[in-house]
Amino acid sequence: MxxxxxxxxxxxxxxxxxxxxxxxxxxxxxxxxxxxxxxxxxxxxxxxxxxxxxxxxxxxxxxxxxxxxxxxxxxxxxxxxxxxxxxxxxxxxxxxxxxxxxxxxxxxxxxxxxxxxxxxxxxxxxxxxxxxxxxxxxxxxxxxxxxxxxxxxASTDDAKWRASAFASQLTNREVEVVQHLLSGASNREIANLCNVTVATVKAHFFNIFGKTGVSSRTELVTRLLSH
Incomplete structure (x- = not known):
């Protein structure tokens, strides 16, 4: 989806x-x-x-x-x-x-x-x-x-990225954060959706960047779509 x-x-x-x-x-x-x-x-x-x-x-x-x-x-x-x-x-x-x-x-x-x-x-x-x-x-x-x-x-593509080696590096909450990023949500919107602070969202992205070897939200989306 x-x-x-x-x-x-x-x-x-x-x-x-x-x-x-x-x-x-x-x-x-x-x-x-x-x-x-x-x-x-x-x-x-x-x-x-x-x-x-x-x-x-x-x-x-x-x-x-x-x-x-x-x-x-x-x-x-x-x-x-x-x-x-x-x-x-x-x-x-x-x-x-x-x-x-x-x-x-x-x-x-x-x-x-x-x-x-x-x-x-x-x-x-x-x-x-x-x-x-x-x-x-x-x-x-x-x-x-x-x-x-x-x-x-569009469930097939979504299932593919969730089952990919890329997504397997992430926790369930990190996958949720990435899912909201793909929908175009800002850090503040992601914080509201996940019921956490903006600082926590930034920390999640810091961890995601470290695990996946990217350095920005844009690069993350590009890498994600390629999977």
């Missing part, structure tokens, strides 16, 4: 907000292990994201790895609650932050693996998702997928 420019993701999130009332949304990418990374937020705070990553990612009933085999792309909280113990996530994270409901929308690569997702959250003010809301999401999802087709269908 090719990196998606932040402007495209922002437009995607804006279209979701225009579609129906929500308290917040999160768009994220999914790694080969089915774990989310590179979150871009709308109406949610970085502090909430950090808490999610530290304490609730492993018990998240919407974790893409859990839904990889099902082939279902629209997953509602009410559907999951009948099959999984979600009390820890529900009470510890959603309800504690004033949210009452969540729906996840997954986007898959041509090989069927989940490449990215959008989580939509509601509070008591916006109300729980109704059957008509889910039907609307189902109808809109193919159009959103079409808008992302150029990125989702």
């Amino acid at each position: 090719l990196p998606i420019p932040g402007s495209v993701i922002d437009q995607l999130l804006a279209s979701i907000r225009d579609l129906m009332p929500i308290a917040g949304a999160s768009c994220y990418f999914v790694d080969e292990q089915g774990r989310p990374f590179g979150h871009r937020l709308d109406g949610l705070s970085r502090e909430q994201l950090q808490e999610y990553r530290q304490d609730y990612c492993e018990c998240d009933p919407f974790l893409p790895a859990l839904h990889q085999p099902s082939g279902k792309d629209i997953v509602a909280l009410q559907d999951i609650s009948a099959h999984r113990d979600i009390a820890g996530y529900l009470e510890g994270f959603l309800h504690r932050h004033g949210y009452c409901d969540e729906v996840e929308m997954f986007f898959r690569r041509p090989d069927g693996r989940i490449a990215m997702g959008i989580g939509m959250i509601r509070d008591e003010r916006s109300g729980r998702f109704r059957a008509s809301d889910l039907e609307l999401i189902e109808k809109v999802k193919p159009f959103l997928h079409l808008a992302l087709a150029a990125y989702l269908n």
Whole structure:
């Protein structure tokens, strides 16, 4: 999957907000292990994201790895609650932050693996998702997928560089930093996406440069594309 420019993701999130009332949304990418990374937020705070990553990612009933085999792309909280113990996530994270409901929308690569997702959250003010809301999401999802087709269908090249000797030198976080670099993100934008400081991003690049033998972001991109 090719990196998606932040402007495209922002437009995607804006279209979701225009579609129906929500308290917040999160768009994220999914790694080969089915774990989310590179979150871009709308109406949610970085502090909430950090808490999610530290304490609730492993018990998240919407974790893409859990839904990889099902082939279902629209997953509602009410559907999951009948099959999984979600009390820890529900009470510890959603309800504690004033949210009452969540729906996840997954986007898959041509090989069927989940490449990215959008989580939509509601509070008591916006109300729980109704059957008509889910039907609307189902109808809109193919159009959103079409808008992302150029990125989702380029999975082969992305898999190649991630499986290359070049990428094997890097840690998972360094791969995430490089992925954001390819999307055109600045150091500050990468810091926000990774929930770290700009100084930490610079340190990551320093380590990446040392491991790969390049001396600049431009040279890094050139070397990366050649692989």
